[in-house]
Amino acid sequence: MSTSLVLRNVSKVYGRDGRAVSDFSLDVAPGEFVTLLGPSGSGKTTVLKMIAGFETPTAGEIELGGESVVTLPPYRRGIGMVFQNYALFPHMTVFENVAFPLSVRDVDRREIAVKAREALALVHLEEFADRYPTQLSGGQQQRVALARAVVFRPRILLMDEPLGALDRNLRERMKTEIKRIQRELRMTVVYVTHDQDEALTLSDRIAVMRDGRLVQAAPGPELYNRPADSFVARFVGESNIFDCEVVADGAGARMLRLPNGALVAAPSAAGEVVAHRLMIRPERISILRGEEVSGAALSGRIREAVFLGETTRYEIDAEGLSLTVKDQNRGAAPFPVGAHVALTWRPDDAVLLSD
Amino acid sequence: MDVATERVRPRSVWQYLRATAGLRSLAPAAPLAILLVGFFLIPLAVIVWDSFGGLALDFASYRRILTEPVYFTVLAHTFKVSAYVTLFSILLGYPVAYLLSSLKPRAAIVVSTFLLIPLFTAFLIRTYAWMVILGRQGIVNNTLIWLGFVDEPIQILNTTTAVVIGMVHVLAPIGIFTMYAVMAQIDRRLVAAAQVLGANPVRTFLRVYLPMSLPGVFAAATLVLIMAIGFYITPALLGGPADTMISQLIVVQTTTLLNFPLGYASATILLLATLAILFLASLFIPLEMMWSAHEAQPGTGGSRIRPTGARLVRRALGAGLSPVFRVVENATFRLVGPLMSERRIWQWVFTATMLVFFVAPVIVIVILSFSSSPFVTFPPPGFSLQWYEKLYRAADWHAALVASLQIGGAAVAIGLVAGTAGAFALVRSPLRGKRALFLLSLSPIVIPVIVLALALYIYEARLGLLGSYVGLVIGHAVLATPYVVVVMASAVRGFDRTLEHAASVHGARPATILRRVTLPILKPALTTAGLLAFLISFDELLVTIFLLGRLPQTLPIKFWNDIKYQFDPLLSAASTVIILAVVFAVGISQWLRLRRIKRRAVLGNGQEKTA
Numbered sequence: 001m002s003t004s005l006v007l008r009n010v011s012k013v014y015g016r017d018g019r020a021v022s023d024f025s026l027d028v029a030p031g032e033f034v035t036l037l038g039p040s041g042s043g044k045t046t047v048l049k050m051i052a053g054f055e056t057p058t059a060g061e062i063e064l065g066g067e068s069v070v071t072l073p074p075y076r077r078g079i080g081m082v083f084q085n086y087a088l089f090p091h092m093t094v095f096e097n098v099a100f101p102l103s104v105r106d107v108d109r110r111e112i113a114v115k116a117r118e119a120l121a122l123v124h125l126e127e128f129a130d131r132y133p134t135q136l137s138g139g140q141q142q143r144v145a146l147a148r149a150v151v152f153r154p155r156i157l158l159m160d161e162p163l164g165a166l167d168r169n170l171r172e173r174m175k176t177e178i179k180r181i182q183r184e185l186r187m188t189v190v191y192v193t194h195d196q197d198e199a200l201t202l203s204d205r206i207a208v209m210r211d212g213r214l215v216q217a218a219p220g221p222e223l224y225n226r227p228a229d230s231f232v233a234r235f236v237g238e239s240n241i242f243d244c245e246v247v248a249d250g251a252g253a254r255m256l257r258l259p260n261g262a263l264v265a266a267p268s269a270a271g272e273v274v275a276h277r278l279m280i281r282p283e284r285i286s287i288l289r290g291e292e293v294s295g296a297a298l299s300g301r302i303r304e305a306v307f308l309g310e311t312t313r314y315e316i317d318a319e320g321l322s323l324t325v326k327d328q329n330r331g332a333a334p335f336p337v338g339a340h341v342a343l344t345w346r347p348d349d350a351v352l353l354s355d
Numbered sequence: 356m357d358v359a360t361e362r363v364r365p366r367s368v369w370q371y372l373r374a375t376a377g378l379r380s381l382a383p384a385a386p387l388a389i390l391l392v393g394f395f396l397i398p399l400a401v402i403v404w405d406s407f408g409g410l411a412l413d414f415a416s417y418r419r420i421l422t423e424p425v426y427f428t429v430l431a432h433t434f435k436v437s438a439y440v441t442l443f444s445i446l447l448g449y450p451v452a453y454l455l456s457s458l459k460p461r462a463a464i465v466v467s468t469f470l471l472i473p474l475f476t477a478f479l480i481r482t483y484a485w486m487v488i489l490g491r492q493g494i495v496n497n498t499l500i501w502l503g504f505v506d507e508p509i510q511i512l513n514t515t516t517a518v519v520i521g522m523v524h525v526l527a528p529i530g531i532f533t534m535y536a537v538m539a540q541i542d543r544r545l546v547a548a549a550q551v552l553g554a555n556p557v558r559t560f561l562r563v564y565l566p567m568s569l570p571g572v573f574a575a576a577t578l579v580l581i582m583a584i585g586f587y588i589t590p591a592l593l594g595g596p597a598d599t600m601i602s603q604l605i606v607v608q609t610t611t612l613l614n615f616p617l618g619y620a621s622a623t624i625l626l627l628a629t630l631a632i633l634f635l636a637s638l639f640i641p642l643e644m645m646w647s648a649h650e651a652q653p654g655t656g657g658s659r660i661r662p663t664g665a666r667l668v669r670r671a672l673g674a675g676l677s678p679v680f681r682v683v684e685n686a687t688f689r690l691v692g693p694l695m696s697e698r699r700i701w702q703w704v705f706t707a708t709m710l711v712f713f714v715a716p717v718i719v720i721v722i723l724s725f726s727s728s729p730f731v732t733f734p735p736p737g738f739s740l741q742w743y744e745k746l747y748r749a750a751d752w753h754a755a756l757v758a759s760l761q762i763g764g765a766a767v768a769i770g771l772v773a774g775t776a777g778a779f780a781l782v783r784s785p786l787r788g789k790r791a792l793f794l795l796s797l798s799p800i801v802i803p804v805i806v807l808a809l810a811l812y813i814y815e816a817r818l819g820l821l822g823s824y825v826g827l828v829i830g831h832a833v834l835a836t837p838y839v840v841v842v843m844a845s846a847v848r849g850f851d852r853t854l855e856h857a858a859s860v861h862g863a864r865p866a867t868i869l870r871r872v873t874l875p876i877l878k879p880a881l882t883t884a885g886l887l888a889f890l891i892s893f894d895e896l897l898v899t900i901f902l903l904g905r906l907p908q909t910l911p912i913k914f915w916n917d918i919k920y921q922f923d924p925l926l927s928a929a930s931t932v933i934i935l936a937v938v939f940a941v942g943i944s945q946w947l948r949l950r951r952i953k954r955r956a957v958l959g960n961g962q963e964k965t966a
Contacts, residue, residue: 052856052860053859053860054856054859054860073859073864074856074859074860075859075860075861075862075863075864077860078862079860080860080861081856081857081860081861083853083856083857084853085851085853087851087853087854087856087857088857089854089857089858089872089876090854090876091875091876100858100861100863100871101861101862104858104861104862104863104864104867104871105862148857148861149861152861152862158860
């Protein structure tokens, strides 16, 4: 049922405006949920359009289940797709919308009825079959779009920012729903979003795009913990990023010199990297009172403290460096603004970035 | 990426076509292009060319028109009457458009119905009505005598006044709808904002609303002016001998006097005058605005168009005159302030008066059709159905109706196909010249009908199509198609293409998409376009006069001949039947719109409850 998708050196050039997508390669395994994540204009939607067949690649190869589809029109590719604004046919009922992919394939009427009901049941909308799309709420329309996209058991499901138009609560519910349906149908999914939470919640693997290029494709935790460059580090989660210089201390250990002159221990993986930048996540930094701690990596002053419920977020001046630190609230009184604090982290929690 | 990696692979036809999307996108415009080039541009070129004898470069006809007082008077009179008509249409129409644009959708639909019914009633019928109203035995004279203002009937019919009244009646509703389309896009919150910021209502109107509505006024004025210049029926029937306008001149020269070079030259002058007006207007507004076909720019309202001309005028006025403005504004506010009320009584009174003006002729015709008198007197002396009985037995009228239906049907078929396909191409093509092509495709309804009529007459005569059914239908199609283009272009522009993408990716072939998604969604627009195209053909007189030959008379031709030679209430009975059809068509379409609004309102409430 579900199929592999291979994009090999795909490029798209629009007129004289330049490249929308450059040399993009990605392998998606059968049943895998891959998200294309990136800011607007990063080319993720163009990649999706090329997979669907609305755009033809200027160069490169796209294969579904091992066969090239570049020359196939959209209607021969056997793809299911959920659109950003749902793109439900306003002149058809919910049932007719869901039945559409089957009826254009000349499936037998009775079979259409059975399969469309099944798809509607999958999204819990059986009783809305005779309504028109305009008579549904946004969340319901979204689910009709999903039912329509999966009713014919497509080889692959494409989703283009499907949750963009929904409010926060509904978005949370739909995320769970989409994940459940994907598991139930064991479908290959390519999902496009600019929302890192959606990407992290849903995906087996996330492909981060920037300026039409693939920056890094990896499972969520790896992307978060081992970002390939400072763009990924900034785009996925919060981060502190400093320029740094690899030096050896008196004992020969590898150390990093930060812009303010402070020396911190280098991560063990630092060996082969020609390091230029150091990245540390705000929640990986421990924050300790005053100068009482010896051997702290940095010392600083609290500039701002914001209570966020489960954590408190501090902006800290550390001798010319500005850091963001997130501290778990475990009942202790938060540090007041102006307090002197010491900051430490495990050397291996820091990541050296190649750019 | 280097060239080597951009592999050349075998492409399917489908893909090849997509690669040449620029050109392919214009392919659907082929029928429209054939119609426009073959039966509009070339014929026009022919008469312009022949107007100076081609290579002979003989401008004698032009010299005659511009020097001989007879012709020059006609030219001057044409522009004078057109200027009056434009002025009155705009002044009288502006308040109506203003009120219309401030109404809630449902009220606006009701009010606009009273504009649409006269608007869609044939020119001829309305002109006939004014003959009845303004005649020696007409309502106006009878009322004046009854009131004792005059002792015997005064001459109104066959004066310039009658011509202006008749033309304003025809053109003001068109101007109102053009202004309305622009006003409807003005964000009324800006008016509220100005008042909150301390501007009194008069100043708010003059400094906030009026400037934003000016592009609409300008568009309406341009449209009314160019239509007025080419008028034929109204001056011919309501005016006296001194009221001859240039269209009449051309008809007389080419059908009676057979002085063709002079006719060509007159037509060319008329054409050039129209183009000059359009060129001037295009410095101030996008011309599409005249048909409300401009693309709405969200957020900017009318202000996207910062007309060069308007800017200069404003700068000149703004500098020296602002203290004067302030005094005038304050004085005006003191004067009219007490008249302003929340419920806008005066606006309503004015609008209602205008609506009576627009609808009255239609009602007069209906009443007259039940007259017991064999003469056209109003009010009729008694009730009778004699004219309907006559009409029922009048085989010539029946034949005319059939002829009109046939030609209208054929013209609609051509217009819908050529216009819709053309609209798709013009909206969806990525080519940059498409705006010019769009304006070109509207040009048959911009230039005076007489020019087109004459051009087609000469051209079809040379092709041997003159007096043939095909030739006549083509003439009607040339006039009807631009309306289809206007309606369909705006519908296609508003069409969400992701719907087609959704259909395509889920397995529908292009033909299936067209049949099951695109056309069904565009059906309301197609219906409107078809109806409009039909009405244009059904109402067409001038082109038909020239192209008819020995073909059976159409209704307007029959009407035209009867008005001139056999002026009796039978015409009003025939008119009433047509009016009923118009009322029915307008009523249905307005009712559908009303229902759509209601359904949306119900839905809105429903959603609030569930949310």
